[in-house]
Amino acid sequence: MWDQSPLIDGGLRITRAALELVAADAIRGYLAAEEACGYLSGPASEPLLCDGVTPLENLARFWHERDPKTFAPPRTSFVFKERTLEVAMAQGRASGQPVKILYHSHLDVGAYLSGTDR
Numbered sequence: 172m173w174d175q176s177p178l179i180d181g182g183l184r185i186t187r188a189a190l191e192l193v194a195a196d197a198i199r200g201y202l203a204a205e206e207a208c209g210y211l212s213g214p215a216s217e218p219l220l221c222d223g224v225t226p227l228e229n230l231a232r233f234w235h236e237r238d239p240k241t242f243a244p245p246r247t248s249f250v251f252k253e254r255t256l257e258v259a260m261a262q263g264r265a266s267g268q269p270v271k272i273l274y275h276s277h278l279d280v281g282a283y284l285s286g287t288d289r
Contacts, residue, residue, distance in 0.1 A: 177218045178271060185211065185221045192224035197276040205229050205245030208275040210259065215267045223268060225259065227251040248287070249275045 185193075189211060200207030208229050211221035230252070231245035242250070256270070263269040277283075 182219050183221070183272075184219055189222050189224045192226075193274060196224070196226045200229065200276055201278055203245075204278070205232060206247070206249040206276050206278060208249040208251055208273070210256065210270045211272040211274060212259075212263050212268050212270050215264075215269055218271075221271050227255060246278050 193207075193209070193211070196207040196209060206229055207226065209224060209226035212223035212225065213221040228251060229245055230250040231242060231248045234242040234250055235244045235248075242248070256273070260270045275288075277285075
């Protein structure tokens with residue numbers, strides 16, 4: 172499925188307003204010492220356009236405090252309610268504004284694809 176997405180071929184467009192919302196979420200996350208995470212959406216009629224942003228609550232702190240051996244701290248990981256994303260994806264398809272990109276921030280490290288990202 173993912174290898175057939177137009178999003179991986181280049182030409183992705185993200186509106187300035189959407190980028191500003193992602194940046195604000197990343198700053199909020201940085202100040203809270205946790206990765207920010209969320210998703211971008213956009214019109215189905217324009218597969219390469221993202222104009223909507225929905226931040227997701229990072230639950231990494233909650234899980235790390237309960238089981239630090241299994242769950243990484245929120246500065247280096249993100250965890251969200253998968254059902255929330257599943258519902259958003261179904262609603263997005265139905266409304267013509269599908270979820271297109273899942274984003275998250277890296278605190279004090281470079282931009283690279285981690286094992287989790289892959």
